Amino acid sequence: MRSIVCKMLFPLLLLWQLPAFAATVLVFGDSLSAGYGLAPDQGWVSLLAKDLAPRHRxxxxxxxxxxxxGGLSRLPEALASHKPDVLVLELGANDGLRGLPMSAMRHNLQQMINLAKARKIKVLLVGMALPPNYGPRYGAEFRAAYSDLARGNQLAFVPLLVEGFAGDLSAFQPDGLHPRAExxxxxMRTVKAKLPLK
Structure with missing residues (x-):
């Protein structure tokens, strides 16, 4: 009898040890999030994964x-495949660096936000800034695109991924665009502070 009770209780004990809440966070970005120029475990997304494990994925x-x-074309499949609870949307820097129209970037980001909201996925929008040589007007329009989208859609928002060291050239790799490992x-901490997790 005792062995039967133990066999019945064992699965319950396993369930009790599982996290009370677990979310899947999908980071959907460009080279700033892909870890360009870094070892696989050095990028901020890898550090975030370690920090949030095992409760969140x-x-x-x-x-x-x-x-x-490009992100807009990939997102539907990514959402269907990974079924995230939270989407960290970090795109647009390459639009700005290529001097693409801000209206197109706004439209694409809005469509991605719409896709996530339709699936009841929380969105954290991550903004960036352009180097000063792109001119103050274009740079201001670029930054405003993020803040306007965040405000208009009532999103969690990181205005600047490189907050705290944007003007420090020594903080970046030789290309002046991608932050160093340190x-x-x-x-990671900047993003984590705004993640809409329970």
Whole structure:
């Protein structure tokens, strides 16, 4: 009798040990999130995955060189495949670096937000800034696109992924665009602070 009771209680004990709440976080970005120029475990997304484990799962679907248009074409399949609870949307930097129209970038980001909302997925929008040589007007329009989308859609929002060191050239790799390994933890903390997790 005792052995039968133990066999019945064992599965219940296993369930009791599972996390009370677990979310899947899908990071959908460009080279800043893909870890360009870094070892696989050095990027901020990898650090976030380690930090949130085992309670939450983090999937990195970022692609170096990705534009908002490319992201929009990939997102439906990514959402269907990974079924995230939270989408970290970090795209647009390559649109800006290529001087693409801000209206197109806004449209693409809005469509991605709509796709997530239709599936009841929470969205964290992550913004960036352009180098000063792109001119103050275009740079201001670029930053405003993120803040406007975040406000208009009532999203969790990180205005600047490289907050705290954007103006420090020594914090970046030789290309001046991608942060060095030692700055990835700061980026991770910036994103984690705004993640809409329970």
């Amino acid at each position: 983090v999937i990195n679907a970022s692609v170096s060189g990705e534009t908002s248009a 700055k990835q933890a700061a980026m």
